[in-house]
Amino acid sequence: MIKLEARPQPSKLMSIASPLLALAVTVVIGVLLFMMLGKDPVRGLQMFFVEPVKNLYQISELSIKATPLILIALGLAVCYRSNVWNIGAEGQFVVGALAAGWVAMQAGPDTAWMGKGIVVLVLLAGVLGGMFWAGIVALLRDRFNANEILVSLMLVYVAEMVLSYLVYGPWKDPQGYNFPQTITFLADTRIPRLVPNLRAHIGVIIAVVAVGLFWLFLFRTYRGFALQVGGLAPAAARYAGFSSRSALWTALLISGGMAGLAGGLEAAGPLGQLSPYVPAGYGFAAIIVAYVGRLHPVGIIFSGLLMSMFYIGGELAQSRMGLPKSLTGVFQGLLLFTLLAADTLIHYRVRWQRAAPAVKAA
């Protein structure tokens, strides 16, 4: 019989090392996987861990993926630390992209006086769009005690339907050869790039600043402290007088806003128009990013980069080695799975036990 036995004292070192351990196990399983597929495992690993950071171009591409992941994961970390289970960042991302895209499409000769300043409005619209979508979840939870996991998840599909309706219908580019896409946004409304000729944009800077702000919020403000107490010990939060309603709203609006911001950056950045391909799974992958990063802003940088490497590695493995792109998902899932396993083993030890010996009659 296998038994899990609680350890008296979980090791501090191991709880920091567990993401690395999980990564190592993921790599080992990855090697086995490549071998079973009859591919060179060294070359396979190269696609995932070397190619994505090989040169400036690749690093720029990496940042395109990492930026939304990190931004969304930061918001989710606040949510999960507050015991609010927002699973629908993908939907908030889409609505953020829609709102930002709408503002971007209003640009024209009338708004030329704003110059590049309109980008601020575009991003603000993204934030508000994401907040609105998450606000629905908060309202239903607050008012009707609806389960926020289900509601936020379902709203992802609603958001995708709204997107489809708009790009197939009223927002379709009249000169777009009937493709389901909007007009290409005007240059003024596009997110400024960091370096000419590379796709990396100022979202990278926003993400780095956001990491700092979230660290300050979580660990240096009373509001952030109160949110986390609500997550860790609800009775203690009641005792201290921290309102659980306000925690619910704050957590959801923050995470919705961050997802919306990521959506705005994506729409007005690399995409430059809205199409059914806006939802790329960042909102779901960010859940893994948040957990692998230990719900810690600094940890999220590393896990965000790692997850982006999986994205790019998967694409490279497909184009260069003829492997299915779904390997990305396999690796992401493996990483989360091994991390959860490592975490369990930090808190529990496995005991092999024979069945309890028969009792002698007294």
Add this chain to the structure above:
Amino acid sequence: MNTPSPALRLELQGISKQYPAVRANDRVSLRVEPGQIHAVLGENGAGKSTMMKIIYGAVQPDEGRILWNGEAVKVTSPAHARKLGISMVYQHFSLFDTLTAAENVWLGLDKSLSLTQVAQRIEEVAHTYGLDVQAQRPVHTLSVGERQRVEIVRALLTQPQLLILDEPTSVLTPQAVDKLFVTLRKLSDGGCSILYISHKLDEIRALCHYCTVLRGGKVTGEVDPALESNASLSKLMIGAEPPQLQHRASNAGAAVLTVSSLSLNKQDPFGMDLHGMGFEVRAGEIVGVAGVSGNGQQELMAALSGEDPRAAAGSITMNGSDIAQAGPGQRRRLGLHFVPEERLGRGAVPTLSLAENTLLTRTETVSKSGWIATGRVQRLAEDLIARFNVKAGGAGAAAKSLSGGNLQKFIVGREIAAHPKLLIVSQPTWGVDVGAAAQIRGELLKLRDEGCALLVVSEELDELFEISDRLIVIAKGRLSPSVPTAEATTERIGEWMSGLWAQQPQSTIASAQA
């Protein structure tokens, strides 16, 4: 090797248990005769609980032998222990919150009985021993005292040969303690041995036939308690005589807290409605609230602390301002501080450090704009640790890493050091060792002498008699008139705890207080 004496029900020979940080038992021996009520006396951390867990099979010893009815046994699990005929009532309850009392009891039994039969047996046993247990209530709705009663009934259902009781009387009325003693003597006459773990010297001397004293994991004395005095017992237990509290008459000032016709419907189906409660607490006095747990204490505390702000406007006022519907933070700003009954999870966040836990109720380290001054938080925690003699691995230690007594000192200290105008304390010394309990009571008295109004709710009558200036009794959601402690007797308070007090008009109470 010693030849086991066949007359012994249980014998421990040279039992040791090493934990990572502490040697909890160091070559401990124990000899329990059939039908003997055997006290195990010691402070928290003396190794009593470890010894009991070893006997009960919850912990395996590193060395030593256990003889059960003369035969060497290895108790591999609590289930094994129960099959041998050993039952235990833990001090920290092992009940599943989401199950009912009956279901919890059923879990520990072999499954030959149906759940309804078990519920019936519970009612019978509860009735026989005068333990009030409602079998169908989910455990999470039970108060600490009620949970303990479920545990005692559960242990008695298996008709054990050895019953281990860990601090069993702290939640019973004096009459119920007497009843329990009758029960225990009955069990003992029937041949059942009883291991009685306690730090209450009077009880041990009144009840037990034999007493083994532990200190620092070692046996420091084996005596007949009837021949000892409290002083000599406590000397064996803590190596010194406990500090005596100097209780002087109070100089009560103006009323700080006034509660009038406070009625509240229960929020929880198994809670207790509060009916027309009225009392006041004046500056510079300690009012003690006696009562068996589950009689409305939790509800009253929640209404006073602000965790339950549903009270009718005007029913709770503090220094003249109506706080009936204010939140806990608002009340704290007026000077009302509260120490809840549950230390972990309510009074402190288990996984956060002591420093972070100061922030629950102490916000002088937070700037107006909401920034936390971490240096000052750290210093505040260090000051509390030093001033209240908290044994902890520094301000960064997680709350859950502290022993119950030390965490209690920290939490009580956190509220005392906030210079409250009114301090409400629920179970100030629950599960706290003698030294720490004396220290906490001393601090409460000191605070009183500085002019703070105190309301102390406790299930330990001795404690209330020791520190209170006036006593009120809570029973079935109602409050008795108040009586000066000097005029109160254990018998009278005990009677009141069953809800029997002469209904006096409010005016006579007021004049009696004056």
